Amino acid sequence: MKFLKFAKGSLSSMLMLSVAGAMMTNQAFSQAKPKESLTKYVDPFIGTGFHGHVFLGANVPFGAVQLGPSNISQGWDWCSGYHISDSTIVGFQHTHLSGTGIGDLGDISIMPTTGALKMSKGTIKDMESGYVSKFSHKEETARPGYYAVRLKRYNIGVRLTTTKRVGFHEYTFPKSDQSHIIIDLQEGLCWDTPVKTYIHKVNDSTIAGYRFSTGWAPDQRIYFSAVFSKPIKNFSVYDSTVVKPGTSFQSAKAKGVVTFATKAGEKVLIKVGISPVSEVNAFENIKAELPGWNFNATVAAADAAWNKELQKVDLKTNDLSKKKTFYTAFYHTMIAPSVFNDYNGDYWGTDKKVHRGAKFTNLTTFSLWDTYRAAHPLFTVLQPERVNDMINTMLAIYQQQGSLPMWHLMANDNYCMVGYSAVPVISDAILKGFHGFDIDLAYKAMKSTAMRDTLGIKFVKKLGYIPADSTANSVSMGMEYAIDDWALARVAKKLGKQEDYQYFSKRGENYKNYYDPKAGFMRGRLSADKWREPYSPFTSIHEHGDFTEGNGWQYTWLVPQDVEGLMKLLGGEQRFTQKLDSLFIAQGDMGKEKSPDISGLIGQYAHGNEPSHHVTYLYAYAGQPWKTAEKVRFIVNNFYTDKPDGIIGNEDVGQMSSWYVFSSLGFYPANPANGLYVFGSPLFDEATLHFPGGKAMHLVAKNNSSKNIYIQKVTLNGKPYTKSYISHADLTKGGELAFEMGDKPNKNFGKLMQDRPYSTKP
Numbered sequence: 001m002k003f004l005k006f007a008k009g010s011l012s013s014m015l016m017l018s019v020a021g022a023m024m025t026n027q028a029f030s031q032a033k034p035k036e037s038l039t040k041y042v043d044p045f046i047g048t049g050f051h052g053h054v055f056l057g058a059n060v061p062f063g064a065v066q067l068g069p070s071n072i073s074q075g076w077d078w079c080s081g082y083h084i085s086d087s088t089i090v091g092f093q094h095t096h097l098s099g100t101g102i103g104d105l106g107d108i109s110i111m112p113t114t115g116a117l118k119m120s121k122g123t124i125k126d127m128e129s130g131y132v133s134k135f136s137h138k139e140e141t142a143r144p145g146y147y148a149v150r151l152k153r154y155n156i157g158v159r160l161t162t163t164k165r166v167g168f169h170e171y172t173f174p175k176s177d178q179s180h181i182i183i184d185l186q187e188g189l190c191w192d193t194p195v196k197t198y199i200h201k202v203n204d205s206t207i208a209g210y211r212f213s214t215g216w217a218p219d220q221r222i223y224f225s226a227v228f229s230k231p232i233k234n235f236s237v238y239d240s241t242v243v244k245p246g247t248s249f250q251s252a253k254a255k256g257v258v259t260f261a262t263k264a265g266e267k268v269l270i271k272v273g274i275s276p277v278s279e280v281n282a283f284e285n286i287k288a289e290l291p292g293w294n295f296n297a298t299v300a301a302a303d304a305a306w307n308k309e310l311q312k313v314d315l316k317t318n319d320l321s322k323k324k325t326f327y328t329a330f331y332h333t334m335i336a337p338s339v340f341n342d343y344n345g346d347y348w349g350t351d352k353k354v355h356r357g358a359k360f361t362n363l364t365t366f367s368l369w370d371t372y373r374a375a376h377p378l379f380t381v382l383q384p385e386r387v388n389d390m391i392n393t394m395l396a397i398y399q400q401q402g403s404l405p406m407w408h409l410m411a412n413d414n415y416c417m418v419g420y421s422a423v424p425v426i427s428d429a430i431l432k433g434f435h436g437f438d439i440d441l442a443y444k445a446m447k448s449t450a451m452r453d454t455l456g457i458k459f460v461k462k463l464g465y466i467p468a469d470s471t472a473n474s475v476s477m478g479m480e481y482a483i484d485d486w487a488l489a490r491v492a493k494k495l496g497k498q499e500d501y502q503y504f505s506k507r508g509e510n511y512k513n514y515y516d517p518k519a520g521f522m523r524g525r526l527s528a529d530k531w532r533e534p535y536s537p538f539t540s541i542h543e544h545g546d547f548t549e550g551n552g553w554q555y556t557w558l559v560p561q562d563v564e565g566l567m568k569l570l571g572g573e574q575r576f577t578q579k580l581d582s583l584f585i586a587q588g589d590m591g592k593e594k595s596p597d598i599s600g601l602i603g604q605y606a607h608g609n610e611p612s613h614h615v616t617y618l619y620a621y622a623g624q625p626w627k628t629a630e631k632v633r634f635i636v637n638n639f640y641t642d643k644p645d646g647i648i649g650n651e652d653v654g655q656m657s658s659w660y661v662f663s664s665l666g667f668y669p670a671n672p673a674n675g676l677y678v679f680g681s682p683l684f685d686e687a688t689l690h691f692p693g694g695k696a697m698h699l700v701a702k703n704n705s706s707k708n709i710y711i712q713k714v715t716l717n718g719k720p721y722t723k724s725y726i727s728h729a730d731l732t733k734g735g736e737l738a739f740e741m742g743d744k745p746n747k748n749f750g751k752l753m754q755d756r757p758y759s760t761k762p
Contacts, residue, residue: 049644055098099651103190145302173262200248217412329657340364351400367653369417388436419480427487468524476548486561538588553604600648608649626745629681695734724750
């Protein structure tokens with residue numbers, strides 16, 4: 001394997017060109033966008049407390065590298081590797097998940113130390129036995145694209161930043177004859193276990209290797225190349241804690257140590273390129289993205305990248321706390337899906353093959369059961385230039401594994417959660433007019449995925465429901481399938497496939513088969529005339545239950561695709577609203593098996609979990625949008641704050657934050673694939689959404705206040721607008737949408753049938 005050394009002269013030239021190019025780009029950008037830096041309103045510590053599970057560290061929007069610290073503690077609250085309650089660091093790792101309910105990744109861990117060399121990380125009870133260090137939150141800084149801390153045990157200053165595919169480390173050492181940088185390929189997060197690792201010295205500036213591991217994603221592979229600013233004179237390799245001869249080693253637990261003497265205040269920099277394909281590609285990623293050694297310029301470039309994205313929404317508010325909450329939520333929506341290919345387009349597929357020079361940006365980390373509800377609709381509004389890459393990635397996965405992704409991670413599908421939730425995402429994109437992908441292939445992929453015989457689908461095709469004694473989570477699974485099938489039917493209609501339209505429309509109504517009119521709730525069905533016993537709508541989820549992270553109260557409302565049909569099923573508009581009112585006050589014992597995912601409770605409404613996210617907006621379908629306003633205002637004010645525990649539940653890869661972004665602006669995609677945004681209660685006095693091509697939608701909430709939460713009337717481009725929703729087409733045309741707010745409900749607004757949101761256009 002051949003590596004080229006950087007030439008000092010070419011580095012200087014390339015750095016000058018890079019800085020000059022960045023200056024030109026920034027100058028052009030500043031003429032088109034607001035000049036104010038918005039990254040100062042982002043606090044990455046929000047969500048690191050309670051059960052938020054967010055990533056803390058340095059990255060760029062949708063970047064492959066999430067470079068940040070990991071604590072020694074492990075467990076559910078450390079799924080991202082870091083929790084604000086902890087004060088230990090075992091390394092700075094290049095991949096992290098953000099807001100998931102299961103821990104994985106934590107690849108290529110680097111830890112600087114001094115003194116006697118320790119090769120294990122240590123334990124909570126005996127930290128001195130390993131290299132773990134304490135730190136103080138007072139000496140810790142995090143902002144978009146940048147992280148800094150001081151390791152107390154070693155008095156080493158740490159600064160981190162990134163490009164898309166390169167992590168950039170700066171370590172400031174004290175005076176020491178025994179300064180070390182440990183590259184630990186054994187170390188990973190929570191459920192991640194190394195299977196095969198390799199490390200070797202390439203030359204006097206470069207260490208390279210790979211880490212193959214298993215975890216939530218069963219077959220993970222990542223390659224790296226690490227280029228040092230200080231010549232590597234002493235490099236040793238280890239099998240876990242046992243030193244081995246030579247400068248290369250392969251095992252399940254390979255580690256490497258660079259040792260040198262440092263002067264007081266000496267800075268050692270490391271550029272770590274990662275790749276899903278090869279060490280060479282990892283090295284080429286460094287050459288392409290980070291040819292120089294100017295750490296501060298790289299920090300500035302990362303900051304500029306985040307500002308470019310954040311300035312797609314320009315808020316005007318005097319409430320600094322809410323401004324921080326908003327921009328941090330917006331920031332959290334742009335951590336994933338993350339890049340999963342090299343600068344040259346190469347990527348590792350789910351078919352366990354290298355795909356060369358892809359013409360689209362391949363991505364990973366699709367938490368689709370969560371994100372199809374609001375995160376992906378938000379991408380169609382504020383990230384339209386990325387939507388085609390997301391769809392093309394899903395179609396490539398289909399071609400490689402025979403079905404669309406369910407929960408895709410690092411070229412693996414872990415088949416987590418229920419439903420084939422890529423279908424509404426692709427349907428939404430097609431119905432909104434995105435066409436940067438093969439629509440015929442997309443339809444084939446959706447239909448093939450929906451017509452399998454696995455995961456209970458054979459029962460859907462034969463019976464119209466999944467028997468509760470045949471499959472765990474049968475109710476949740478079947479109801480998610482109904483949403484997906486409805487979305488597929490809409491595309492079939494658009495493409496003129498009438499037979500498919502009729503078939504999948506009928507399957508979209510299968511939710512009715514889980515409704516027991518005697519109980520008044522959705523529940524597990526055993527046969528055409530028999531229900532699972534015993535039953536309580538308050539019963540919590542458990543491993544082999546009928547519901548996925550929820551209960552009958554919550555899942556009875558999981559019909560965003562046919563609210564009118566649900567209304568009829570529940571006995572009409574009046575009974576529908578009465579029962580919906582009851583949801584928010586019902587009290588009952590959810591049982592000892594209660595999932596920590598079920599948080600943010602208002603009665604039995606659980607905002608901390610995704611199946612509830614559309615529910616507050618259902619009132620508008622019954623002509624009572626003022627009730628939506630009450631619930632939404634309470635949630636945005638109480639379940640989202642600017643504190644570390646400021647996210648009421650698991651962030652779930654941007655979905656919790658996407659709900660907030662939409663809802664605080666004044667609307668939400670209650671149906672994730674019909675292109676309508678239902679009005680709620682705008683939180684901000686003014687906001688401007690910037691779209692490609694110079695278009696912008698100016699949102700105004702007149703007379704807005706903490707008491708004036710109800711929409712009195714609306715104008716669109718100065719003309720009266722009586723509907724309680726706006727379409728995607730009208731929103732993205734730009735113009736001005738003005739809400740007049742008041743402290744008492746205008747019960748006539750949105751009351752007429754023609755002004756209500758609808759599931760399917762009549």
